[in-house]
Amino acid sequence: EAGVAQSPRYKIIEKRQSVAFWCNPISGHATLYWYQQILGQGPKLLIQFQNNGVVDDSQLPKDRFSAERLKGVDSTLKIQPAKLEDSAVYLCASSLGVYNEQFFGPGTRLTVL
């Protein structure tokens, strides 16, 4: 069974630029999560989707971050404009449902200069 796919794996941008990350969850998984993991810290949930609806986005900085999950499958996370403190690994995870095991992708490592 294929795992969660993410691209790109690495991205370097200047501050104030825009960036987008893509996630393809495991087939059939209804729940999709985006996490931010700053170096030396645990993952922090940014947004949780159930199919294509948002369940929780309380920790998403909505002035600069946006996410969508069209057709309840793939998802994109966008940052516009980026700040230095956005440098982190952005992890996507998926699960069959909210009570099921979350499977994580390899992450996208973002460096903002």
Place this chain on the structure above:
Amino acid sequence: QKEVEQDPGPLSVPEGAIVSLNCTYSNSAFQYFMWYRQYSRKGPELLMYTYSSGNKEDGRFTAQVDKSSKYISLFIRDSQPSDSATYLCAMSAISNAGKSTFGDGTTLTVKP
């Protein structure tokens, strides 16, 4: 104060040692307790999952939850070099089981 505090480490042990990894938490609503293992440049993978209090064993791994003390532990017996990784505890409440709050991780090195 963070909702979940994890012993920071790093931890370095010889092969075959027993390892104890610990987390404390402040949110009484947490009912689901998880331990993840994260290798360098990889996403976390679920190791152990416990609901409410008690012990759970899976091979060389034992997870313990003490809700009265708001304290959870992961024990690794007969540690192997392949166990070298960062271990993350995570917790969630019944009201939003998908919203896990993670500790900051403990990096373990098992030396041959």
